[in-house]
Amino acid sequence: MSTEVADKPVKEKEKSEALLSKRRRRFVSDPLNDDNPITVQVLGICSALAVTTQLSPTLIMAVSVVFVIVFSNLIISLIRNLVPGRVRIIVQLAVIATLVTLVDQVLKAYFYDAWKVLSVFVGLIITNCIVMGRLEAFAMGNKPYDSVLDGLGSGFGYAWVILAVAFFRELLGSASIFGFKVFEAIGIENFPTNGLMVSPVGAFMILGIIIWVQRSLTGYVER
């Protein structure tokens, strides 16, 4: 069998990698579960949990973070060979801060009510360790397209965790989903809401439980 392979002419040029090859799919799929930025790498919990009392601000926050991660990854990856190592942190912070300012201004222009509530937390995306972490660990050493995929993966990994936390907090704390009163709609009047879920404590508890469930499923144990 092997001779047949040898008879074929040797390829002169290496075939360019498929747009969504297995290796590249892993950039997106890994951070969703096995290498999740929040539950496994313990990054970026800061600015996220504060907005998770309701689903709609959480969704805005998740979209903003995905946007900032993807584009900062792209920009840093494009200029990675031009940036001297000594000043890279400042350059990264400047790129992130610019993108966050952009998001902040867009929110202010088109979603003014949400912006009034979220402005401080949108600003805190700058100090979200996931963004910095991906720039340091990935975008500084990889090609732009790969970096965009990596950014998408980390962004979505982050998004699903905070959306899950927000789902439970809003369901148990306010008995609604996206402001829609689900329990009244299915005929349960006076659903006993839990005040603890609206307070920050609920977020810690739910995140702790999500981590527990996820790590039990994947078998990851922290030493």
Add this chain to the structure above:
Amino acid sequence: MDLINLGIKAIFIENMVLAYFLGMCSYLAVSKKVSTAVGLGSAVVFVLTITVPINWVLQELVLKEGALTWAGDQFATIDLSFLRFIMFIAVIAAMVQLVEMVIEKVSPALYGTLGIFLPLIAVNCAILGSSLFMVQRDYTIGEAAVFGFGSGTGFLLAIVALAAIRERLKYSNVPDGLKGLGITMLITGLMGIAFLSFVGISI
């Protein structure tokens, strides 16, 4: 009296970590030993006490709408507030650099233990968060200084308490999936419940 109340509020009631989740990254990462937790906490107190008033001055004299009036009447309508994030993060990064140099000079031992986490104070959400809250709540300079110090002290209190619990936790039998981050989250939640009892305290 108002200032004292503001300080109490910043330390206990609206604790940066337990009520706003800010500074969680370093809070979770550096809370394995009490000694390092105290070191990092003190550095955060220092940086916060200095940067919040500096950012207040920056906000009032440069960034706020009409803040540039002192430079001449033609600047009276300029609104630079969209530059807030970049300016604040620049001040914070500079101050952290300064603290890093001072600690390296004064206490090389502490510098060694804190290592990578010192520069990471620059991306500690609690610090940028305090400055942004200061703007949102329209504090005066005195209030800004007290608020900065109070938030820092609140962070110090929370991280030292957690480190003390985690030192004990080494000897306890925690389910595998809950080890590390999971149990730390639940403990933080319990600490949050304890701190809820401070709500409403004022002098």
